[in-house]
Amino acid sequence: MDETDFIRYTGTKAIRSETGVIDVKGRIRWNGRSLFAKLLLGFLVVIFISFAFNLLAYHFFYGQMRGQLIRSGTMGLSKTVDGYEKQLRQLDDLLTRYYFDNAVAALKKGSIDSDFPIVNDLAEEFKTIAGHYNLDLENVFIYFKNEGFVIDKNGFARTDDMFGKYYASREYGPAFWEKQFAEDFHLRAFPVAEFKRFRYDAAGPDGGRYFPVIVKSRIGSQFYAGALVDADRMFSGLAQTSGHAFTILGADGAPFYRTGAAGDALPKLPAGSSFVRHADSYYFYQTGPVSGLTYVSIVPYSSIAAQLSKLNALLLTLFAISVLVSVVISVLLSARFKHPVQRIVEALRQMNPAIRHRSSIAEFNVISESLEHMFRSIRRKDSLLQKYGYLDKIKSVPPIDTEAQPPAGADRPFHFVMMHIHYTREDGLAGGGDAARAANVLECVNAEWSRAFPDSVTMPIEKDRLLTIVFSDTDVSGTVAGMLDSFKAAFDRDKALYRLTIACEPRLWQPSEFTAAYESAAEMMRRRRLNDETQVIATPGAPGPIAVWTPDEERGFAAHLEAGSEAQLLALLRGAMQRLARCDAAAWQYRQFAGDLLSKLLMALMAHRIDTSLLAGARAPSPYDEIESFVSAEQYESFFERVARQAAALIREKREARDPIVDFVVRFIETHYGEDIYQDLIADRLNISTGYLRNYFKEKTGQNLSDYLNEYRIGKAKQMLEGTEDKIQDIAAKVGYQNANSFTRMFRRLTGVTPGEYRRECLVNSTE
Known part of the structure; x- marks a missing residue:
């Protein structure tokens, strides 16, 4: 019976519903072609098939239980x-x-x-x-x-x-x-x-x-x-x-x-x-x-059978309940499903997010909200594309997409402000990631700049750097400087959480100078000094290079480290710190020197096959991470003394931990280095073969026996060149080289200079 027949038969106006046809008095007449009837019939068929299948599976499972137990036990x-x-x-x-x-x-x-x-x-x-x-x-x-x-x-x-x-x-x-x-x-x-x-x-x-x-x-x-x-x-x-x-x-x-x-x-x-x-x-x-x-x-077997019987009874009970509940839910879902689907189709057809219908069906609500979010996302897209356009212009990257262009008002003079945020370890322990913290700082900074300069643009360019472009036809550097001072006062209250560096050259840049402004601000960041306060840097240019060590001090450091001489290492490090202080070094120059020093120590430990993790201890996850937290020269000096003492002690322990064969060889070389020493002679003294001695010494020390002998002799020669006025050929004979040319070649190979050049360098350094 269709709607026309229904009206003709009852004489009343009828309306369509999910369940078929409903008259004005609320009576429901079954319509087998409606969506409700088809859904309900489908649900009931699925329930019946599921019930029959589970009933058969239950009987089969119960009959196979004993056989499965036997097979499982035999296989196990x-x-x-x-x-x-x-x-x-x-x-x-x-x-x-x-x-x-x-x-x-x-x-x-x-x-x-x-x-x-x-x-x-x-x-x-x-x-x-x-x-x-x-x-x-x-x-x-x-x-x-x-x-x-x-x-x-x-x-x-x-x-x-x-x-x-x-x-x-x-x-x-x-x-x-x-x-x-x-x-x-x-x-x-x-x-x-x-x-x-x-x-x-x-x-x-x-x-x-x-x-x-x-x-x-x-x-x-x-x-x-x-x-x-x-x-x-x-x-x-x-x-x-x-x-x-x-x-x-x-x-x-x-x-x-x-x-x-x-x-x-x-x-x-x-x-x-x-x-x-x-x-x-x-x-x-x-x-x-x-x-x-x-x-x-x-x-x-008895406990397993009892548990399975209880489980089967529970499963049957739950299945009966599930069948009853499934029938009830099938009726309700069938009745409530058709109308929300019609509303969704209508909204999609008109592409109108205003067609909303609050429903108990979560998916429909999600689709309705997604339609609204779609238009909001389109509006946000324009803003993001403009920021991408600024980044491309700053870094001189040709835009790929014509939509990724700065707005028309961007071709104006501007002031350029760059902020670098260094998060401290205390902030990391407080919880939260760098991305969340950077978002909070960005929101605060953007609000202040937008309030003072509505046309300004503030955006992140790296995970720890923010960039603000203040557009103005006139020079407003005084106003910008005042805002930077207020930023300094505000952020200094949270210096336990992060350190802020602000670079802003007090000049008005032209529209064609975006890249130059960015490069200048990046160089100015390197002028930060050692302290834990917010610093506003207005002087353009990066600090000049500092020669912390002379080549002779570099060689001396390597030699003292190799010998495990703690006092000499500390003396060289204190001299380097004094030189950095006299030159008024910037914070990045301290970090650069600390990184170079740490690399030298780690390379020396690896050369001696020493575990480099022993250098860190329990103070920090990594020495490089520890360097990033320093804000004073005293912290660097304390760090240098600690790692130098540790490295010297580890190398000294490694060199001293020798077995009897290596000790005999070392003592024999220290006693007879001025004589003709042959490996066969040392092997005869130990009553072992020459090949065995050569391989054994290499395995225990990581160094060839001949290389060790030459390094020891050249070390003694350096002491004689520094402390005596003997002729070079006499020194060569005293350290076991009968041929002065052979001595000179070996000295140059190990030190990079000839014996005469080495003596002159020592004299020049002593007069200074």
Whole structure:
């Protein structure tokens, strides 16, 4: 029945609605072609299909629960067993190769007293294996029967000490380990036991639960390789399920390892089956092909079944409620959906945001508000494009878009003001990002300039810089200066939060000088002095360069740093600070010198392979960040003294931390540097080969032996050139160079000047 038929039939005026046709008395007649009817029918079909599907899924899930539990338990145990067996195979391969190792063979034939380098190499290798191999190892060792000693990751130990003190166990005493030489096997893992390890640096013994693994070979019948495996750590890394009991049985059926609430007596496994149900639990069995161990995983069934039953009951209840609620919501949504859609379509057709209809449908309200925001965004776009036009004009960038142009009134004389905001660490600790803080400052500054000069433009050009352009046909530098003074008074009250630098040259710039004004203000920023106040800079130009150090002081600093001479370093730094003070250096010149100095210190530490993070300590995340917060020469001087002392101490400790071989070489060179020194001679004194000495010295010091000898000799020669009047050829002979030309070439290579030039520079500096 359409609307005409309805009016003809009732004799009353009718109106259309979401549910069909409604007469003036409010009676509703069903219209199967309406949007309401189609939506409601669609909802009901979806609800019915969902109900039928979930009902079938419930029955299927309940029937598959037991089978899934068995498959999950079998698969989890299989993965655990594969993990155990794989690690035992890896351990077998790892320990077997020591029967073919030349170092072990040489150690068998030699004496432990003379083969300590081999012992140390093996100990380091065992330590690497125990620490980095993914085998959950506590220790790796080789037991030599005839010699009666053991080599493990800690080095050399007698058998009684190894298994009676360091790794003591009631089940595995020294007699057990010696007995294994008489047993016939290749690889055997023994049950887990408690090991106590007595340490001299602790109040009492510590230890853990380990199981021994021994690998033997007829090739090495006088020794065997073994390992102690951390049983609990191995299980935690390989177990596929947590909270279930787990047991490992040996080949003889005796308990090997046990965790969780596993009983002493396990049920017998039926023939041809891999699991058995006993006492409301499932017991899954599997035997390892490598170790012969039997792995048993115990999964409780009763608690899982009870929880699933409760879950199923809850799901059915919730599903019934959801069906009822879905039907009610379907009716309501169908009735309320058609009219908002019609309003949205009408608004889009007319592109008129005034067509608003407040609705309970959030998406419709969002679309209506978005139409209003669209027009506001178009208006804001013009303002942003104008600011982009100013930036392009300031930095001489040709505009790509014709819309990104300054307004017509921009071709007028102007005053140029640049502000740099440096946020302090206290402001960072107060919370909030730099972007939010910069927005607050921009809003405040823009409001003041707009109030005094309505045609002015204030905008950010970088994350910490603001730019204000004051357009005026006449020179208003006095008014601008007064406003800058008021800015200084206002911002000085918040100097604990940030430091403000304002650059404004008191002149009226012409429209063609946008780029020149920007470059001039950027240079003026470098004139800021060391203090924590707001500074207004009106003098154009950047400060002149300052030669803080002479080339000789640069070389002296490097030499004193290399020697770890703290007093000389501090004297040079104090002189540099005095020179900066005499030259009335700007803040950026202090920062530049501090950055250069910090780079020299870090490069020196890296050359000595010292961790550079030790230079920062706990004072700041980075020394470079710390420099940015300084506002006085005293802070820089304190910082220089601290980092110089730290760097000198670290280098000095690095140079002093030498072993006996390096100490012997250094003392021999210091004592005989004036004689003919050959590497073969030093190697003979140490009873080692020349190649071994050369490689060892390079590894321990990071420097070739010949380079160290030449640097030491040239250092002594520099002292003689400074403190004596001896001839250069005599000095060359005294420091071990029989040929004066060879001495001169080496001196120039290491210092950059000849011996004569070096002596003249020293004389000139002393007269100054």
